[in-house]
Amino acid sequence: MTKNKAKVGVLLVNLGTPDSTATGDVRKYLREFLMDGRVIDFPFIPRWMLVNLIIAPFRAPKSANEYRKLWTDRGSPLLFHTEDLRDKLIAKLDPQTYVVEMAMRYQSPSIEDGLERLNKANVKKIIVLPLFPQYASATNGSVADKVMEIARGWQIIPNITFISNFVEHPLFLEAWAELGKEMMQGQEYDKYLFSYHGLPERQIRKGSVDGYCQLSDKCCGNYTKKNQFCYRGQCFHTTRLLAEKLGLPEDKVLTCFQSRLGKDPWIKPYTEDIIKELAEKGVKKVLVFSPAFVADCLETTVEVGEEYKEEFEELGGEQWDLVPSLNSNDTWVECVKDLVLTNT
Ligand SMILES: C=CC1=C(C)c2cc3[nH]c(cc4nc(cc5[nH]c(cc1n2)c(C)c5CCC(=O)O)C(CCC(=O)O)=C4C)c(C)c3C=C
Numbered sequence: 284m285t286k287n288k289a290k291v292g293v294l295l296v297n298l299g300t301p302d303s304t305a306t307g308d309v310r311k312y313l314r315e316f317l318m319d320g321r322v323i324d325f326p327f328i329p330r331w332m333l334v335n336l337i338i339a340p341f342r343a344p345k346s347a348n349e350y351r352k353l354w355t356d357r358g359s360p361l362l363f364h365t366e367d368l369r370d371k372l373i374a375k376l377d378p379q380t381y382v383v384e385m386a387m388r389y390q391s392p393s394i395e396d397g398l399e400r401l402n403k404a405n406v407k408k409i410i411v412l413p414l415f416p417q418y419a420s421a422t423n424g425s426v427a428d429k430v431m432e433i434a435r436g437w438q439i440i441p442n443i444t445f446i447s448n449f450v451e452h453p454l455f456l457e458a459w460a461e462l463g464k465e466m467m468q469g470q471e472y473d474k475y476l477f478s479y480h481g482l483p484e485r486q487i488r489k490g491s492v493d494g495y496c497q498l499s500d501k502c503c504g505n506y507t508k509k510n511q512f513c514y515r516g517q518c519f520h521t522t523r524l525l526a527e528k529l530g531l532p533e534d535k536v537l538t539c540f541q542s543r544l545g546k547d548p549w550i551k552p553y554t555e556d557i558i559k560e561l562a563e564k565g566v567k568k569v570l571v572f573s574p575a576f577v578a579d580c581l582e583t584t585v586e587v588g589e590e591y592k593e594e595f596e597e598l599g600g601e602q603w604d605l606v607p608s609l610n611s612n613d614t615w616v617e618c619v620k621d622l623v624l625t626n627t
């Protein structure tokens with residue numbers, strides 16, 4: 284084998300997080316994130332006014348406090364778990380063939396720097412893996428958009444492959460099942476809640492081919508060729524596959540959506556409503572999975588693990604356990620390795 288053989292570049296991309304818990308850094312992060320037209324999909328002027336005059340000024344101090352609860356000596360969990368995943372992946376791939384970089388869609392390290400390093404390594408191909416299991420225009424779509432914006436400026440554009448989603452990957456499901464079993468330790472819960480990040484309903488309708496998705500069971504209740512990119516459909520599908528793998532009784536499993544922002548309708552059912560309903564029915568013991576995230580972050584540790592737990596307990600619930608995210612779990616690293624090898 285010649286030493287000069289062109290390599291394959293791999294770019295792992297997660298969402299992004301503030302550089303620190305200072306309110307100014309959180310504001311900067313929120314501005315970059317929410318000014319993305321795929322996240323707040325309004326025309327530029329109304330988006331600019333909403334983000335810069337309302338959301339960023341009022342939300343930044345509150346979010347900064349939340350980030351302080353989450354921050355560690357290594358900084359934001361979302362960032363250091365992604366670094367650990369990258370390092371474990373590098374150790375598993377042949378260095379003669381692969382160059383691996385990680386980036387964040389917003390803030391740092393930037394996609395631009397990651398791509399420039401891959402370009403300088405003269406790779407023949409780049410595999411972009413957005414670290415979001417279910418496709419959404421606001422996440423996977425936005426990563427693809429940014430990569431193409433940068434590559435557009437290059438004289439030579441190598442082959443670029445985007446992995447759009449991986450909900451059906453057996454090792455993704457296996458990794459979640461392992462973590463779930465570890466948490467359960469053989470005990471039974473009254474209910475198993477699968478809480479996914481929400482999305483405005485409008486964004487699902489915009490992506491619906493021929494108006495197929497009306498946010499009803501007809502589309503989202505099944506996973507077929509017709510709705511292969513419906514985020515809500517992919518979330519329900521993830522729940523079904525995981526519940527089956529874990530042998531959970533169907534009548535104890537629920538899918539819901541968290542983290543609504545703004546007044547527009549987001550995809551339902553809302554996690555807050557489900558918590559109230561469960562408490563009213565006298566449910567005491569709940570195990571929660573958050574499989575839209577592959578690393579622990581503000582949305583899992585603080586929102587699900589602390590705030591929703593408090594709400595449930597205040598309403599009479601007794602036990603609310605959150606399954607930790609995939610982070611740099613070895614089976615998850617194997618999953619990422621397999622995604623790379625099968626897309627090379
Ligand atoms: C599954 C992945 C995600 C989707 C889909 C998504 C859509 C989406 N998010 C917002 C607004 C916010 N999200 C925030 C945090 C956040 N979101 C994701 C993932 C998805 N977002 C992650 C991993 C995180 C945590 C980042 C971290 O640093 O830990 C926040 C900021 C936090 C806060 O102030 O509460 C906002 C705001 C919208 C509007 C949206 C879809 C349109």
Ligand SMILES: [Fe+2]
Binds near residue numbers: 480
């Ligand atoms: Fe989000």
Ligand SMILES: [Fe+2]
Binds near residue numbers: 502504513515516
């Ligand atoms: Fe749907």
